[in-house]
Amino acid sequence: MDLDYLAVVALSSLSSAAVLLIATLGLAVVFGLMGVINLAHGEFIMFGAFAALTASRSGLPFPLAVAAATLATAAFGVVVERVVIRRLYGRLLDTLLATWGLSLALYQTAVLIFGSVTPGIGMPISTIAIGRYTLSSYFLFLIGIAVALLLGTYLLLTRTHYGIMARAAVQDAETAAAMGIETGRLNTMTFALGSGLAGFAGAILLPAFPATPGMGFAFVTKAFLAVVAAGPVTITGTALTGGTLGTAASMTASFSATVFGDIVFFVGTLLILWWWPNGISDRWRRKL
């Protein structure tokens, strides 16, 4: 086991963690600002992936296809929030059940429309070489995307009018409403933001993870666990838990099978929740 090999494992683990963060951020935003977990998050990613696939096969250049997919998924999120989530405010378990139903309905709809196997998109796969090994440069690009996405979301929630209002509403919905903040509209926007991030994830990951109806399930195990392990300070917390557990999981997976990576993630989450039942960021003073 030489140094090159270790470097490759480290880099690919880092990029897996980046993929996880990209796939998780939308979930974390919704959880942090609305207190619910969207169990259909994986299918929102799948929605974005198919939207980008359809757009790019109809001739749109890939960057534009990503943008279109992001917007389409966000718009879909608005519909879901208005039709389903809104009716279940304050009913946490019912929200979980309803979004779970949505998850399977979306999955089956995708099977009906696209079949279970779909063509990938023709992206030239460039690689970089480390010693005897090669790495896809797209995965390295994704590390940059993950960092940019984290920073962007952080700035959006701390520096914009919407972000400040939304964070006020989550801390004390009643006071926020009394001060004239429309919490209902904010929730719609937050859910749209979370959905948009999921759609973006599906689209930007498309060259590396081909669109399939079941792709959502592959992402959500780690995404759910990362968010739950992160706790109330979702953005920073998820970056921490997703980063560390994600790296540990993909290291494990690279030496054994994928499922062992998931098991490491699962056990790691259980251990974190053992010490901090509300997530690792339970007692942090910061708010994002």
Added chain:
Amino acid sequence: MVAERDLGPVATEAVAARAPDGAFDRAQRHAWWLLPCLTGALVAGSAGFVDPYLLYVATSWVIFGLLGLSLDIVWGKGGILSFGQTALYGIGGYLAGIVAINFAPLTGNTLIWTLPVGALAGAGAAALIGFFIFFSRMGPLQTTIVTYTFTLILWTGTVSFTARIGEAVVGGDNGMSNIPMLTAGFGAGAAPLGPAGMFITVVLVATAVYLAVAWLMRRPFGLIVIAVRQDDVKTELLGYDVRRQRLLLFALGGAVAGIAGALFGGWATYLNPNVFSVQQALLPPIYVLVGGRGSLFGAFIGALAVGGLSFWLGGGVIGGQTTLVLGLALIALVILLPGGLVGAARALLARCGLASVAAIPPATLGGYAGIPAASAQTALDRPGKSLTVQGISKAFGGVQAVDDVTLEIGSGSVRCLIGPNGAGKSTLLRLCMGLERPDSGSVRLGADEIARWPAFARVQAGLGIKMQRTQVFYECAVWTNLWIAAYARLGDARAAAQTAARALDQIGLRGRAHEPASALAHGEQQWLDIGMVLCLDPEVILLDEPTAGMTASETRRTAALVRALAGHAAIVVVDHDMEFVRMLDARITVLHQGAVFAEGTIAELRRDERVLDIYLGRRGGVADL
């Protein structure tokens, strides 16, 4: 039918029977087991008149009903939404299958192998996961997510898992075949059951499991489960180890799921990772939602409805468009029919004036016909414990809520804690009780250092608290509330009834014993809460604003009650009502900004200018103190 099945006291033997013991009353009291037995017998007996293929398929509906029952146990009764029931079902099925393949040839009979192995495997796996969930005190969201990811991991894991265990070959995606078909006979010549025999066997097993669960739910165990669902903190403050209680319930659900899995394996003679799939995992919540949460038998109705519907519409339960329909059905159920078909039907009947909507199931109302006349209070000849708090501190974020407080409350004495809002009074009580962890300092109860003990252990050691927010089990009858509290300490139904009856008289609510706690006025709920604390017979009692919401005369009666208790127990009272504090005539500690500010009798404090200053921000106008 719902009402009759749930009817019946959990502690019948503890209370005198209703005087005119008519045949109808007797039938009602036995309905919980008679009706399921009759239903089971009727359903099993119908096997002779039904087409064998339909019988074969219907057998799986009964098995799925058991699977739904396992979720209704943990979710409907215990409030724990688990998405992992099919994982436990699959584990039970696989392990039972492995054992049956290897050992069933020895006996011919498969059931004696598969049922216990399935139950043990399901219960064991549930206990393992449940240990982490409940002993780390995860919240409801975390619990659901952990159970769901558990299912997802098993799904991906089993697809690639291959092993050979004795004669059994677990072939990953190919599944495990050659599971012996359900066989009831013994010996080498025992033939596998035909469709009718299989149906009857499964119905009998399901009836037996249902009866066992229904029986357990009528025991104190079931009442505590319902109490935990309504208010887990209050249940812990009565001295119950809520973690253990939830673990036991989850393991029970796991055992039922495992039995269902074992039956499924013997029915299908084949298992594959599909039993762990998300599509499969979606089914139990739908069964329970269709049948109505918490009714137990509703799970069977749900499984029958879903299974029957997809049978007559064509196609199996899983596969095809069923997933789409079921997914949308789940959304629709949650939004439109939270009470399920059974609940909706009952509401419809009620609107037509044909039935009354029982907002509170009779089981939780108690149905206690007779409450024993209270015997005289036995004289307490114990010294009682003292409560000593030393240098205790607690900060929330940047706020020092409690700052290096030292207090000693001698056995049998009364102490009032007063102070402006935000002085740290409630936090101090919560620290004493173990509802918050102190940053530093010690809490001693008698000779024991309890600062690190969980709350229920402190209660068992003789500490009782009535929190600021009234905590009673709103769905339960007044009498049941008290009984649950008394049972926590005594662990004996009859003795608990005696103690509860005494508390009922002490708080003057005997006339309303059978009403649900939610029907009481706020002041009466406060009394009920205090009455539950009295049932614990604590040696140190913490009362946080016991007179909030009480009328003047109610406040006077509360003061008299506290004075009567003094001498038997050390009492700490937090209150804003100076009239009430004056009536108690006790030593007073003034807290200010988390620290002890002054201490003395009411007369001494009245002369203290500084105390007057902090109370109103300036001197003068403090006629109240």
